[in-house]
Amino acid sequence: MGIDTHQELVVYMRDDCHLCRSEGFVASNRLNVSCGGRSIIAVLNVVYGGHIPHGHVGLSISALERLRVRPGTLLTIKHAPPIRSLASVRKKVFGHTLNGREIEAIINDVTAHRYSDIEIAAFLSVCAGGRLSLTEITDLTRAMVTSGERLDWGDGRRIYDKHCIGGLPGNRTTPLVVAICSAGGLVMPKTSSRAITSPAGTADTMDALTHVDLGVADIRRVVEEAGACLAWGGSMNLSPADDLLIRIERALELDGEGQLIASVLSKKIAAGSTHVLIDIPVGPTAKVRSQPEAERLQSLLVEVGAACGLSVRCVITDGQGPVGRGIGPVEEARDVLAVLQRADGAPADLRDRALELASHLFDMADGQGLEAGRERARLILEDGRAWAQFQRIVAAQGGLKTLPRALYTHEELAPRDGTVGAIDNRRLAKLAKLAGAPASKAAGLRLCVGLGDQVTAGQPLFQLFSESAGERDYALEYYTSEQPIFSLVSER
Numbered sequence: 001m002g003i004d005t006h007q008e009l010v011v012y013m014r015d016d017c018h019l020c021r022s023e024g025f026v027a028s029n030r031l032n033v034s035c036g037g038r039s040i041i042a043v044l045n046v047v048y049g050g051h052i053p054h055g056h057v058g059l060s061i062s063a064l065e066r067l068r069v070r071p072g073t074l075l076t077i078k079h080a081p082p083i084r085s086l087a088s089v090r091k092k093v094f095g096h097t098l099n100g101r102e103i104e105a106i107i108n109d110v111t112a113h114r115y116s117d118i119e120i121a122a123f124l125s126v127c128a129g130g131r132l133s134l135t136e137i138t139d140l141t142r143a144m145v146t147s148g149e150r151l152d153w154g155d156g157r158r159i160y161d162k163h164c165i166g167g168l169p170g171n172r173t174t175p176l177v178v179a180i181c182s183a184g185g186l187v188m189p190k191t192s193s194r195a196i197t198s199p200a201g202t203a204d205t206m207d208a209l210t211h212v213d214l215g216v217a218d219i220r221r222v223v224e225e226a227g228a229c230l231a232w233g234g235s236m237n238l239s240p241a242d243d244l245l246i247r248i249e250r251a252l253e254l255d256g257e258g259q260l261i262a263s264v265l266s267k268k269i270a271a272g273s274t275h276v277l278i279d280i281p282v283g284p285t286a287k288v289r290s291q292p293e294a295e296r297l298q299s300l301l302v303e304v305g306a307a308c309g310l311s312v313r314c315v316i317t318d319g320q321g322p323v324g325r326g327i328g329p330v331e332e333a334r335d336v337l338a339v340l341q342r343a344d345g346a347p348a349d350l351r352d353r354a355l356e357l358a359s360h361l362f363d364m365a366d367g368q369g370l371e372a373g374r375e376r377a378r379l380i381l382e383d384g385r386a387w388a389q390f391q392r393i394v395a396a397q398g399g400l401k402t403l404p405r406a407l408y409t410h411e412e413l414a415p416r417d418g419t420v421g422a423i424d425n426r427r428l429a430k431l432a433k434l435a436g437a438p439a440s441k442a443a444g445l446r447l448c449v450g451l452g453d454q455v456t457a458g459q460p461l462f463q464l465f466s467e468s469a470g471e472r473d474y475a476l477e478y479y480t481s482e483q484p485i486f487s488l489v490s491e492r
Contacts, residue, residue, distance in 0.1 A: 001058035001059060001060060001061075002061070003058075003060050003061065004060070004061050004062075005060040005061070005062055005063075006062065006247060007062055007113075007243075007244060007247055008043065008060070008062065008116070008117050009040050009041065009042040009043065009060060009062055009063040009066060009113055010042055010043050010044075010045055010059070010060035010062075010063055011031055011033055011042040011043070011044055011045070011057055011058070011059055011060075011063060011077070012044075012045050012046075012047050012052060012057060012058035012059070012060075013025065013044060013045075013046060013047065013052070013057050013058075014046075014047055014050075014052050014054070015046050015047065015048045017057075019077060020046070023078070023079065025044055025079075026044070026046070027044060027045060027046045028043060028044065029043075029044045029079070029080075030042070030043060030044075030079075030080040030116060031043075031044050031077055031078065031079065031080055032077070032078050032079065032080045032081070033057075033059075033063070033067065033075055033076070033077050034075065034076045034077075035067055035069050035073055035074070035075050035076065036069075038066075038067055038068060039067075040063055040066050040067055040113060041080045041112075041113060041114045042059075042060075042063050043116050043117075057075060057077065066113065080114075083109055083114050083115070083119075084105065085102070085105040085106045085108075085109045086115075086119060088102040088103075088105065088106055089106065089119070089122055089123050089126065092123075092126040092127070092131070093122070093126050095131075097133060097135075097136065098136055098139075099139070100139040100142070100143070103136065103139045103140050103143050104139070104142075104143040104146070106123060106143075107140070107143040107144055107147050107241045108143075108147065110123075110147075110241050110244055110245065111147040111148070111240050111241045111244070113244075117248060117251075120244065120245060120248045121248050121251075121252060124245060124248055124249060124252065124254060124256065124259060125252075125254070127140075127256050127258050127259050128254055128256030128257070128258075128259070129256065129257075130257055130258075131256075131258070132256075132257070132258030132259075134300060134303060134304065136258065137258045137261050137262055137300060137304050138303075138304050138307045138308065140258060140259070140262040141261065141262040141265050141266050141269070141304055141308055142266075142308060143241075144239045144241050144242055144262055144263070144266035144270075145239060145266045145269045145270050145308070147239060147240055147241040148236075148237040148238050148239050148240040148241070148270060149216065149236065149237045149238055149270065150238070150269070150270045150272070151189070151216065151219070151220075151238070151270065151271050151272035152272055153187070153189075153272045157187060158186075158187070158274050158275055158365065159187050159188075159189065159271075159272050159273045159274045159275070160181065160186045160187065160188050160273065160274075160275050160276070160277075160361055160364070160365070161188060161189075161190060161268050161271065161273040161275070161276045161277070162174060162177050162178070162181075162188075162190070162276070162277045162278075162279070162357060162361060163264050163268070163276065163277070163278050163279070164278070164279040164281070165260070165264075165278065165279065165280045165281065165287055165288060165297070166196075166197070166198055166255075166281075166287050167198075167281055167283075167285075167286035167287025167288065167319060167425060167426075168281045168283075168286055168319055168321075168322055168323050168425055169198065169199060169322040169323075169327040169425055169428050169429045169432065169445075170322045170323045170324040170325065170326055170327045170331075170332055170335065170350070170447075171279075171281065171322070171323040171324070171350075171353070172200070172202065172205050172323075172324065172326075172332040172333075172335060172336055172350070173279070173323075173350065173353050173354040173357055174190065174192060174202045174230070175202065175205070175206060175209075175230055175336045175340075175390065176336060176339055176340065176350070176351075176354035176358075176381075176386070177354050177357050177358050177361065178190050178228050178230055178393070179228075179340060179386040179387070179389045179390040179393070180354065180355075180358045180377050180380050180381055180386045180389075181228075181358050181361045181362065181377075182226070182227045182228035182389055182393070183380050183385040183386050183388070183389035184358075184362060184376060184377070184380055185227075185365075186227075186228075186361060186362075186365055187223065187227055187228065188227070188228040188229075189219055189223045189228065189229050189231075189271055189272065189273075190202075190228060190229060190230050190231070191219070191229075191231050191232070191233035191236070191238065191267060191271050192206070192230070192231070192232065192233060193232075193233055193234065193246060193263075193267075194232065194234065194438065195250075195438045196246055196249055196250050196255060197249075197250070197253050197255055197287075197429070198429055198433075198438075199327050199328050199329075199429050199432035199433050199437035199438055199444055199445075200327070200328055200329045200332050200437060200438045200444070201438070202230070203231075203232035203233070203234070204329040204438040204441070205329045205332045205333050205336065206230045206231075206232075206333075207232065207329065207441070208329040208330045208333045208401065208403060208404075208441045209333050209336075209337075209394065209400060209401055209403075210230075210394040210397045210398055210399065210400060210401060211397050211398035211399075212230065212231050212232040212397070213231075213232055214229065214231040214232070214236070214397065215236060216236050216237075218231075218397075219231055219236065221396070222393065222396040222397055225392070225396040226389070226392045226393045226395075226396045227389075228389075228393055229393060229396070229397065230393060230397070231397070233267055233271070238267060238270035238271055239263075239266040239267050239270045242262075242263045242266055242267060245259060245263070246263065255287065257297065257300070261297075261300055261301055261304055262304075264278070264301070265301070265304055265305055265308060265310060265312070268310060269308055269309075269310055273310065274310065274311060275310075275311045275313075275361075275364050275365075276305065276310060276311070276312050276313070277312075277313050277314075277315065277357060277360050277361050277364065278298075278301055278312060278313070278314045278315070279314075279315055279317055279357055280294045280297060280298060280314055280315065280316045280317065281317050281318065281319030282294045282316055282317070282318070282319045283318065283319030283320045283321070283425065284320070284422075285423075285424045285425040285426045285427070286319030286320075286425055287319075288319065291316070294316045295316070297314075298314040298316065301314055302314060311364070313360060313364055315356070315357065315360055317353070317356070319425070320422075320451060321422070321423040321425065321450065321451040322423060322425060322428060322447065322450075323347070323349050323350050323353060324347040324349065324350040324447075325347050325446055325447045325448075325450075326444065326445070326446055326447075327428065327429070327432045327437070327444045327445040327446075327447070328432050328435070328437035328438065328441075328442075328443050328444015328445060328465065329437065329438050329441040329442075329444070330403050330404060330405075330406075330441050330442045330444065330465075331444045331445065331446050331465070332444075333403055334403065335347050335350055336350075339351045339354065339381075340381075340386055340387040340390050341387055342381070342382065342384075342387075349450070351381070354377075354381075355374055355377045355378055355381065356374065358373065358374075358377035359371075359373030359374035359376075359377055360373065361373070362376050362377060403442075404441060404442045405442055406440075406442040406443060406465035406466055406467060407442075407466070407467050407468070408465070408466045408467070408468065408469055408471075408472045409463055409464070409465055410463065410464040410466075410472055410476060411460050411462075411463050411464075412460070412461050412462050412463075412464065412476075412479070413457075413458050413459065413460055413461065414449075414455045414456065414457055414458065414459045414460075414461050414486075414488065415457065415488075416457045416488060416490070417455065417456050417457055417488075417490065417491075418454075418455060418488030418489050418490050418491070419452065419453070419454050419455070419488065419489045419491065420449050420450065420451055420452060420453045420454075420455065420486055420487070420488060420489075421451075421487045421488070421489035422451070422486075422487040423450075423451060423485060423486055423487070424483075424485045424487075427482060427483075427485050428445070428485050430478070431445065431464075431475055431478060431479055431485065432444045432445045432475075434471065434474050434475040434478050435464055435465060435466040435471050435472065435474075435475040436466050436467050436468070436471040440466070440467040440471070442465055442467060443465055443466050443467055443471065444465055445462050445463065445464055445465070446462060446463045446465070447461075447462050448460040448461055448462055448463065449461055449462075449486070455488065461486055464476065
């Protein structure tokens with residue numbers, strides 16, 4: 001049918017189809033579609049108007065790919081068997097605790113595409129809001145690891161990784177930390193997700209710079225050549241259930257605590273990591289809003305990691321405002337390059353944050369303390385070794401791309417004099433997303449001011465980038481119709 005339903009499997013049938021009448025198929029039924037020993041569970045959409053010939057069915061792109069069939073192939077279609085694990089989802093709806101077998105069955109069915117989007121959304125919703133116990137989160141993490149492949153580096157060496165919980169626009173420290181630490185000898189096969197609720201994930205930013213769609217064999221080759229990689233985790237079969245869950249989380253703008261922990265740690269374990277550093281930014285408009293909430297998350301991450309054989313260290317950091325100046329894949333990539341190349345005007349807050357996180361990884365590796373680790377990281381960055389290492393990684397992944405420029409640019413000016421007292425992270429991220437990020441790589445924002453800066457009326461606050469006039473106008477309408485994203489405090 002040429003219809004992109006993303007990862008949802010859909011079968012299209014005529015409203016007067018003889019199978020629909022004889023079998024009692026109606027819209028939204030789950031059907032078993034099979035051919036040549038392969039089968040899928042697909043959601044039925046009923047089509048009116050004769051767009052499908054008699055005796056034919058249509059398939060969404062994802063369904064066609066999973067069945068691996070061509071037009072004209074004979075298919076067998078029948079009612080899908082009941083999914084027994086859905087009983088466990090309903091059990092959780094009523095507040096009961098799930099055991100490891102029940103969670104594993106749910107994840108296996110999700111991975112096999114037996115759940116519809118609605119059913120995945122139900123599972124994610126009943127797991128959100130702190131409804132999963134420590135044991136359930138641990139079982140969920142293990143189930144997600146075993147749902148796909150697992151990299152084994154085979155020689156007993158330590159494998160390091162770094163992750164940020166998110167919530168701060170522009171906080172693109174991962175490429176910097178990987179470049180610095182791998183230049184210092186740490187092995188870092190870094191796989192990252194694309195954005196869930198933000199204008200860019202690490203994979204989105206790196207995709208603007210180089211090729212990130214690497215398979216397992218490519219990952220091994222790049223790490224062998226450069227000691228590290230910066231790849232998109234969704235291109236491999238590592239914790240594949242996580243990618244299916246993330247797709248629905250993105251639509252719901254939901255990132256529940258238990259699922260977040262299982263998502264992060266399952267990817268690290270599946271990638272063969274042994275030691276992981278996790279950045280937890282805390283601020284009034286960050287993803288984690290309070291110190292107690294951060295400490296609870298820290299405790300859960302460390303405990304679940306330990307139960308799964310992973311050494312986890314968490315760093316609770318300042319999440320008051322955005323980091324760097326760029327927001328969106330290309331603009332964040334510009335900041336990363338500026339820091340690595342030690343350019344004049346490179347964002348100092350992004351640089352300092354990367355050095356702080358690198359110091360923790362070096363301390364995890366050698367136990368020499370944070371001060372020694374920071375000095376080691378600083379020297380690697382300042383003498384050019386980090387930039388040379390980043391170039392080595394990028395070359396192994398296919399070379400450095402030319403960053404595109406947006407077609408439309410708008411400069412927003414300060415309405416009055418004042419000091420920037422606060423910046424709303426969530427609404428700033430939404431502004432960049434409405435401009436088209438991350439789907440349009442060049443879309444996003446470039447901040448002209450930061451927290452604590454004094455501004456005068458008419459001074460630029462930010463530049464907005466978009467690939468269409470409609471997205472530009474849509475974003476600006478949101479900006480002007482809501483409460484100010486930038487709080488300007490007048491001096492008395």
